[in-house]
Amino acid sequence: DTAVSQTPKYLVTQMGNDKSIKCEQNLGHDTMYWYKQDSKKFLKIMFSYNNKELIINETVPNRFSPKSPDKAHLNLHINSLELGDSAVYFCASSQLDGRAFNEQFFGPGTRLTVL
Amino acid sequence: GQQVMQIPQYQHVQEGEDFTTYCNSSTTLSNIQWYKQRPGGHPVFLIQLVKSGEVKKQKRLTFQFGEAKKNSSLHITATQTTDVGTYFCAGRSKTSYDKVIFGPGTSLSVIP
Structure with a gap:
């Protein structure tokens, strides 16, 4: 039983293409996140959704567009891919209880390589 | 904005030795979490x-x-060799509780 799943695991594509990464969690959490981890392993938050509503949108190019059809899913669409987009993208989820900050459960990651 | 730093960036130790990583925030935190990421894995x-x-x-x-x-x-x-991985601290600021900031991580190698 995978708590947070992502597809695909690997994505190799050409510059200029458009691609999507899907994420699903079966933990019943109301908050989901997208992180980008670069080659130096730095984990940078990109977006956060709470109950399908965007609550965090870091300085990410407009080419990145998250979509949350329901609170169990948070997909990431990337337009016009660039070389600098190559990274591992992690989806995560957590339960936000008021102001309480609960642990985040991470998906296995999607390694995106842009050629 | 809020910054979270970690030192050292890398640490190589002989198996059996002790290891410490330090996490410092530029602002007061409401709480802090620690995660471990094994090579090729995801943060846990x-x-x-x-x-x-x-x-x-x-x-x-x-x-x-x-x-x-x-x-x-x-x-x-x-x-132990099973301790190998990158250790991240993650802090939430008292003033912007929606946002979690991860430190850059400390990568630990253990030489058997």
């Missing part, structure tokens, strides 16, 4: 510290939260 939650001066232990791992709630440390006693 280890622990959360909430109270000023809190100390928690998990077997050979000891976690501390500073009195001012701006720093934290993770100490591993008698490292």
Whole structure:
């Protein structure tokens, strides 16, 4: 039983293409996140959704567009891919209880390589 | 904006030696979490510290939260090869509780 799943695991594509990464969690959490981890392993938050509503949108190019059809899913669409987009993208989820900050459960990651 | 720093960036130890990583925030934190990421894996939650001066232990791992709630440390006693990985601290600011900031991580190598 995978708590947070992502597809695909690997994505190799050409510059200029458009691609999507899907994420699903079966933990019943109301908050989901997208992180980008670069080659130096730095984990940078990109977006956060709470109950399908965007609550965090870091300085990410407009080419990145998250979509949350329901609170169990948070997909990431990337337009016009660039070389600098190559990274591992992690989806995560957590339960936000008021102001309480609960642990985040991470998906296995999607390694995106842009050629 | 809020910044979270970790030192050292890399640490190589002989198996059996102790290891410590330090986490420092530019702002006061409401709480702090620690995660471990094995090579090729994803971050996995280890622990959360909430109270000023809190100390928690998990077997050979000891976690501390500073009195001012701006720093934290993770100490591993008698490292084993299974401890290899990158250790991240993640803090939530008292003023912007929606956002979690991860430190850059400390990468631990254990030489058998």
